[in-house]
Every structure is written in C-alpha cells, then in structure tokens.
Amino acid sequence: MELEWVPSACTLPTVEQPLRVAEFDDLFAKAVRVERPADGELAFAFPASPELAGAAATLAARETACCSFFTFTRTVSAEELTLAVSVAEPHIEVLTALAARVGS
Known part of the structure; x- marks a missing residue:
C-alpha cells in the first residue's frame, strides 16, 4: 500500500x-x-x-491524536450520521488522497 501522501506532521x-x-x-x-x-473538506x-x-468517533479521536491537522465533526440525526473532515490549506493533498480512497 503506497502511503507517500502521509505528511511528516503525522506522528x-x-x-x-x-x-x-x-x-x-472499512468505514x-x-x-x-x-x-x-470545498478543497479542504469532505463529508x-x-x-x-x-x-x-x-466507530466513527473512535477512529476520528485516534486520528486526531496523531494528525492534529484534521478536524472531524460528527452530526447525528434519527436518519443519518455525518462525519465531516476538514484540513487547512497546507494539508489539502492529504484530504485529496483520502477522497481518492473512497470506493478503492
């Protein structure tokens, strides 16, 4: 698995x-x-x-612990759970790489 897009800020x-x-x-x-x-957002x-x-809350918390440039926001209703992910301009390529994984 090629992970060259993982930034050095990831611990x-x-x-x-x-x-x-x-x-x-899996999620x-x-x-x-x-x-x-937007470029810096995925939902x-x-x-x-x-x-x-x-599962979404646990994964988001664990990811934020090692990659503090991510911001995760969960919204829950009776019908739907939304997990929004955002990053600042310097980390848009990371979000682009995550978006490319959807469906892969």
Whole structure:
C-alpha cells in the first residue's frame, strides 16, 4: 500500500499507517453518500446507527491524536450520521488522497 501522501506532521508510527488507512477504508465502505463541498473538506453520510457513530468517533479521536491537522465533526440525526473532515490549506493533498480512497 503506497502511503507517500502521509505528511511528516503525522506522528503515527509508519508501520501502523497502513492499518489506519484500512480502518478508514472499512468505514468509508459503509458511507451512503460522499461530498466534497470545498478543497479542504469532505463529508461522509452513513445510516444512523450507534455502532457506526461509535466507530466513527473512535477512529476520528485516534486520528486526531496523531494528525492534529484534521478536524472531524460528527452530526447525528434519527436518519443519518455525518462525519465531516476538514484540513487547512497546507494539508489539502492529504484530504485529496483520502477522497481518492473512497470506493478503492
């Protein structure tokens, strides 16, 4: 798995990075809709479920711990869970790489 897009600001040990990418791939596979409202933003919509909400929250917290340039926002309604991901201008290429993984 090619991870050249992972920035040096990421403190996750290199050996663990492919595992984290696989966790995101698994979560993304459950999305019913993906939107890119701006260059520095991605939004994933999932069916509302406590399991998905918990998995998204846990993964977002773990990712923020090693890559503080990410901002994750969860919005939950009775019908849908939305996980929005945003980054500042210097890290747009990371978000672009994540967006490219959707459906891969």
